[in-house]
Amino acid sequence: MEESIRFQGASDGLQTVIIPREPNILSAKEPNASQENEAVILRAHAPRMNREASYLPPPAPTGPRVYITDPTPVARDKAVFSVPQNPRRRRAAKGYTATERTSSTESARSKRRTRLTAFSIVLVVAVTLFAGESIIKGLTLASAGLHLPDAASILLTDTNHEADTEPATVVETTQKAAEVEVIPPAALSKTDDLTETPADVALNMENYAEAHPNQKKGGKIVSITYTSKHATAHYGSLLFKNTTKTQQNIDYEDVFAQELPIKIEDGKPAVLIYHTHTTEGYELTERDWWAEGWSSRTEQAALSVVRVGTAITQQLEAAGFTVIHDTAIYDKNYNGAYDRSRVMVEKMLEEHPGLIVTLDVHRDAIHNDNGSRYKPVNTINGKKAAQVMIITGVQEGSVTDFPNWRQNLGFAMHLQNQVDTDFPGLMRPIYFCARKYNMNKTPCSLLLEFGSDNNTLEEAVYSGAMIGRSLSTLLAAYK
Secondary structure (H helix, E strand, C coil): CEECCCCCCCCCCEEEEEECCCCCCCCCCCCCCCHHHCCCEECCCCCCCCCCCECCCCCCCCCCCEEECCCCCCCCCCEEEEEECCHHHHHHHCCCCHHHHHHHHHHHHHHHHHHHHHHHHHHHHHHHHHHCHHHHCCCCCCCHHHCCCCCCCCCCCCCCCCCCCCCCCCCCCCCCCCCCECCCCCCCCCCCCCCCCCHHHHHHHHHHHHHCCCCCEEEEEEEECCCHHHCCEEECCEEEEECCCCCCCCCHHHHHHCCCCCCCCCCCEEEEEECCCCCCECECCCCCEEECCCCCCCCCHHHEHHHHHHHHHHHHHHCCCEEEEECCCCCCCCCCHHHHHHHHHHHHHHHCCCCCEEEEEEEECEEECCCCEEEEEEEECCEEEECEEEEEECCCCCCCCCCCHHHHHHHHHHHHHHHHHHCCCCECCEEEECCCCCHHHCCEEEEEEEEECCCEHHHHHHHHHHHHHHHHHHHHCCC
């Protein structure tokens, strides 16, 4: 089944215009950070595109896959908004001249400038009184080191913040890139070695390097491997970063012993894979520095977290499972992305009542205020892989309507255990936190972070293939 899901439509009196976005940055420091990571961590995010590449959609689905795609790409390097149409433009369309418009609008412009100046003065005074030196010294973003989905971070002081409420949109600085042809992923051969770089990934990275030979160094990319020293708790070999308030003494053994509520029927969808922050992308060059002005944000499915979802999907399908891979873009307007993806999840669950495993695939962003950026990485079977973090939540504080969170945690533990068995060192500690992120929709719903914006596409796709293979092994017991 192929279906298009769109959530933004035109309204009366609105027109679509392309305008630049200005950065909006907030600051915080991660509590309980390990010594080598004790720095103000930055995260940046935005639905901005930075490639003018020809749009080649993923290949037509084969086999039992249920594939959903948004077929309408928008211009890259710009944010698209719907705003009230300017009355002056309507007059111009009707034949009014510039001279006729000037005399009638000059006084209005003067009044607007006066009001804007007064508002700016009041705003500066208010912000200074409220935040003091922390604002004057410079605003920074809430920490990706908090292990929050990119662009889902909150101020650290806001301890009762609702998990699914997103902050004001923040943009990553971008630069206009040369036009590059983007190669779509090819069908997977069941005999393919996971360590072999997919041809589309290799070609896309090669094309990017050729198109950007003179990029300017912006800062260092630092590799970091998450281990037990980054965890706050463990059960056997399973590691956790537990930031909950009410579940610090949770009995992990009891949770792990629960039977997973999974029953898979032949020919029916077993897994839903989707991407709330669809435009999250990766570095396309293997190097130890990031380029000034560059952002990995992209609507090209072959270059973003969607390509990671494709790698997971291919492994599941090769093992005989039916998969729904939703590639619709939900973060063209960043605010409300989880609300929009939730509509799709609920629709899929209504159409496929037996569907219980849902994975929201993201990537992290870990930036330091000294200009360094971090990528979680480890070598698995001789090849670099982006480390993967599972996020699962709990019902506490302002997080409500999450009654089955123990089952979600149990599923996270079983998946982590399977991956640890198959590919030791691939996983970061499970992030167990007071968040929901649509995971309350089924008892086996998780959010997964594949590396960060400074991992390469190759590293992230390799990790996606490994997660897909381990998930296939785990689910095989429930056929």
